[in-house]
Amino acid sequence: MTPATATAAPTVEARELTRRFGAFLAVDRVSFEVERGEIFGYLGANGAGKSTTIRMLTGLLAPTSGAGRVAGHDLATEPEGVKASIGYMSQKFSLYLDLPVRENLIFFGGAYGLWGKALERRADEVLALADLGDAGDAITGDLPGGVRQRLALASAILQRPQVLFLDEPTAGVDPVARRTFWRVIRDLAREGTTVFVTTHYLDEAEYCRRIGLMVDGKLVALDTPAGLKARWVPERLLVARGRDLARAVERARDLPGVKNVMRFGAALHLRVEPGALSEQDAAAALRAGGASEVVVEAAEPTLEDVFLAVVGAGGRGEEGSP
């Protein structure tokens, strides 16, 4: 395993990547670059084209047009080079349920050309890395979801890949297991592995250095979480809680400086031009509109706000899953 050559060149590069399935345009001229050691989050609703992009970058799917390079290898001309330098964890858990945990690792290590003592050592290493130290002899099918996901991750990093592609790695996993999972991913990135991860958990996206937002096959936004918030949610965000807020929605909309009012579960989110409306004034207006027990606080915008703003700007009423 040669260490990734430290260069200024990006580890993952997509140029106008496009994939069509019949008349359906799954991925539409997507371009981006991911640097070495970066955790790159790829966000979007189901069917937005996240998995299709990953499958093109891992050589599983041929692009209809456009080009890409992964770890210095061209997708079209050096697919074997791409495959040898990446780890891939697909959306569906795809290790062998009837095999013991360690046998799965031994097999996938063999698939990458590892063998003998080195393979044994590496299998133990990744077991420890993924917090699976004593699960080696368990039958894979008996493991709970969160542990399986860590096993799949362990299997994807056996060959010390330069780039790790994770497709919805934490789907259906409980929050504690998700946190453990992300700790492992951040450790890997610190050691220089580039991580390309799709998710629809917006809280997880905060772990990413940069985020790309996919809407209907198009990459509509790409920046750091802070940059995305500054760009897409420049206004102040006021969060109002209380009873009967629904009655006061119209009144809130008409307040000076309010750009947009959105219901977030039981709460209202008011986007307000900087310096236009104080918390107290907003609370008073809502009470006047018929709500009671109103508390209004200024809040940091979340990626969820960004996501809704982006989707809203695209003129689509689609809601991101929380």
Add this chain to the structure above:
Amino acid sequence: MTGSRERVRRSLVRIGAMAQKETIHVLRDPRTLYLALVMPVVMLFLFGYGVTTDLERIPLAVADADRSEASRALVRTLTESGELALAGEVAPADADRLFRRGHAAAVLVIPEDYEERLARREPVELQLLADASDVSSANQLLSKADALVRAESRRLSAAALAPAAPPLSVKVRTLYNPAARSALFLVPGLAAYILAITAILLTTLTVAGEWERGSMEQLFASPVGRLEIVLGKLLPYLVLAMLELLLVIAFGAAVFDVPVMGKPPLLIAMGFFFVVGMLGQGLLVSVVTKNQLLATQVGLISALLPSLLLSGMVFPIENMPLPLQLLSRVIPARYMVHALREILLKGNGLDVLWPDLLAVVVFALLVIALSTARFKRRLA
């Protein structure tokens, strides 16, 4: 260049990893072992005993117009061996009615001058009316009746009651299977048939399973090549199927007294390439269907029917209409059945059987190449 040696080494490591993984699958799944090692023996017993085509106590009616000492002696000879049983005396005109009701499979008509002509040492013509709606029974009946009549004619000659020349000429001769036992004929065919079915089932299940589980996608994202997947998957099942072949032949020898006259190496070589071809056919089916249920059905139909009907295992190929004869030429089981019989029963060697060996080798290479080519490493 060390680069290419390193490539070969890595390729072997990957094939080894595939084979090792498949072996663990097999060892952990008792169904596979049952399919490969128990089912063939059960099938051999069922077919060997159940499908024995030897008939016993065939009901024979007699229309004796002579009613003499000699004619009664003839009937006694025919029926005392137990192969034919006297179903009653009738008039020749009643034969049709008897057949329709199933009371008799044949009617022997003895002319009224039977004893007289024997006394005059003249040849006698006996008439045997047979119900040929069941062709294979009728054929057996004819050959048995023929053998029995010849025995009677020998007895008569010895007793100087008949002409010096035997009254009937001998037409049927049975070679290599002198006792005309079906088992000897069936077991080699059966071995090929059982091998074909289990080999195909073994591989159809495994590749289609990878598609269904989603692990195929994981494999495709790794550097494992198509041929490496194919070879790695074939190896453990090849070992299993070869064990199966030896098991079937051993049981055939122990239980049905099937001899092994020929050379074991030729037997092994035939079996090896035949099994590779069958495993490859299963692989091809599951590469194309990508679904376990469908793969199993297509695999079974594409292996079971031709191997049963067109291989010559039960129905002689020479008796088939020309189109079916031509079709049977692309069925590898045909060559395997033929070669097994020749090796086991006749002890023939490569000098006679090289076309059979060549045929199974060509088939094996063809299906492996085809399934590797059809195996797309991209998802779409």
